[in-house]
Amino acid sequence: MRGLEVLAGNSQAKRRLSAGRGLSHAYILSGPAGSGKRTLAGLLARALVCSGAGEAPCGSCPDCRKALAGIHPDIVSIGEDGKDISVAMVRALRSDAYIRPNEAGRKVYLLPNAHTMNQSAQNALLKLLEEGPPYAAFLLLAENAGAILPTVRSRCESIALSPVTQEEAQAVLAARFPDRSAEELADAARRCEGLIGRGLALLEGGGHTREVQDQARRLAALLLEGPELSALEFCTGLEKWEREDLCALLEETVEQVCAGLGRRWEVRRGMALIGRLEQIRRSLDFHVGAGHVAGWLCAGSFSL
Ligand SMILES: [Zn+2]
Incomplete structure (x- = not known):
């Protein structure tokens, strides 16, 4: 993956992501507020939808450009600030996930407040992580990865972000x-x-x-x-x-x-x-x- 320089510090997380094993279909990005979870999620989302040549995200294909402008139809954010992600919201996400992507090869679901999912919501998500369509990708953001059930964590690649110097x-x-x-x-x-x-x-x-x-x-x-x-x-x-x-x-x-x-x-x-x-x-x-x-x-x- 390229473009990791948008994230300050966090050399260990960057090394893992740039190791070139390809992108996972689900990530948990954890770290305190302001540690760069959204910055990294934005980059991962672009890398997942990028249709350009070479290492993703290319930054110049139509998918990258739309993602950067925040208007890519296949990048969906679930749960607004200050509200818990309910089981009903996860079920709606599940139905949506079975509709094929509009433009990109993948459909990316961003959950900026993944820690607000209760157990039933997380279990509903788990089913999707296990059996969902191969084009669906998930970016779960949480201040503390401990708020995510171990069963869900085991299906995701966890990346912990830390404060920089x-x-x-x-x-x-x-x-x-x-x-x-x-x-x-x-x-x-x-x-x-x-x-x-x-x-x-x-x-x-x-x-x-x-x-x-x-x-x-x-x-x-x-x-x-x-x-x-x-x-x-x-x-x-x-x-x-x-x-x-x-x-x-x-x-x-x-x-x-x-x-x-x-x-x-x-x-x-x-x-x-x-x-x-x-x-x-x-x-x-x-x-x-x-x-x-x-x-x-x-x-x-x-x-x-
Ligand atoms: Zn691109």
């Missing part, structure tokens, strides 16, 4: 944002902890607007420095927030606390708060309401 991260960020100052790039490379996706998000503002950043800075200071009454007031106000805004605020607050660790804030208390914020952030994935989040944030923060 700070130097590698900085080189990638510098190439993507040539107009940024060395200081800004170094800061993002340090804060992203080897996760390029996070570094890119930091430099792009991360979808976290300046307003969210300001609010997060204020929340971090209130929770760690007080006064308690103002912290309580702020947290109570969060009850009315939308889930997505709350997620962004919690994630950005973690970033802000990290940035001030050992300088503005004592490490032990800062780490305790980060643990608490991450726990609350995760609970939001399970449809916990904003009222509860506000309550937990108030209650837990004073005991740091």
Whole structure:
């Protein structure tokens, strides 16, 4: 396979993929958010549908071009962010898999949140992995491969992605944002902890607007420095927030606390708060309401 240079670091994973044994029909790509799972999945998807000559993906055939533009009809993404992949969705995927590809030689199913499949959904997928049509290929993405049943894992080639070094991260960020100052790039490379996706998000503002950043800075200071009454007031106000805004605020607050660790804030208390914020952030994935989040944030923060 060629084009692996789009993935930073991860030399072991690259060696395995470039070994030239041909492509597998099912992959599990695991690693923390921002470690390059989607980047690698995109490359694998292109390699699977490529109709050009030589090593795939050629990058210039109609299939590669459509895949790059995100409009290839034979690359199907299943499950949007924030929603579990249900057994009904996997059954629908199964019926779809028996319809032959439209344009490419293969049909590629991308499951960006494969870890959200429950046991029945995974078993339905397993049947397809075992008995599905030979042209069907599957790219399962999960933060932790342990969330995938061993029976499913045994049918897939597993590739684990890891964070890259700070130097590698900085080189990638510098190439993507040539107009940024060395200081800004170094800061993002340090804060992203080897996760390029996070570094890119930091430099792009991360979808976290300046307003969210300001609010997060204020929340971090209130929770760690007080006064308690103002912290309580702020947290109570969060009850009315939308889930997505709350997620962004919690994630950005973690970033802000990290940035001030050992300088503005004592490490032990800062780490305790980060643990608490991450726990609350995760609970939001399970449809916990904003009222509860506000309550937990108030209650837990004073005991740091
Ligand atoms: Zn091609």
